[in-house]
Amino acid sequence: MGGGATQLISPLRSRRLLLPLVFISGMASLGVEFGASRLLAPYFGTSLYVWGVLIGLILVYLSAGYVIGGRLADRHPRDEVLYQITAWAGLWIGIIPLVSYPILLISQRP
Numbered sequence: 001m002g003g004g005a006t007q008l009i010s011p012l013r014s015r016r017l018l019l020p021l022v023f024i025s026g027m028a029s030l031g032v033e034f035g036a037s038r039l040l041a042p043y044f045g046t047s048l049y050v051w052g053v054l055i056g057l058i059l060v061y062l063s064a065g066y067v068i069g070g071r072l073a074d075r076h077p078r079d080e081v082l083y084q085i086t087a088w089a090g091l092w093i094g095i096i097p098l099v100s101y102p103i104l105l106i107s108q109r110p
Contacts, residue, residue, distance in 0.1 A: 014079050021086060032093055033058050039097070043104045 036054055037046065044050050072081065 017079070018082075021082070025086060025089075028090070028093065029058065029062065032096070035096070039100050039104065043108055 033054060036058075037051065040050060040054070069085070072085070
């Protein structure tokens with residue numbers, strides 16, 4: 001039961017962590033989308049055009065992330081890389097409200 005059992009347990013543990021990670025990251029992307037609409041509303045309103053641009057940009061960024069993440073996963077197929085990238089993404093999402101205010105103020109200047 002030495003190496004064989006460890007190799008069998010690792011994919012099971014990895015899958016057990018992967019499914020909640022995918023679910024939570026999907027919820028986080030929707031949260032970013034709704035949060036972005038709330039951040040943009042005082043400056044650009046909540047029209048259909050604002051929502052269309054916001055949804056379109058989220059889809060473009062998700063697609064770019066899938067391409068970059070897929071290539072990175074092919075080069076470094078380790079669970080730790082996935083968890084590190086997810087942690088960094090969470091940190092960057094947390095910074096969005098802090099940097100959005102000055103950027104949105106600048107966007108309103110004539």
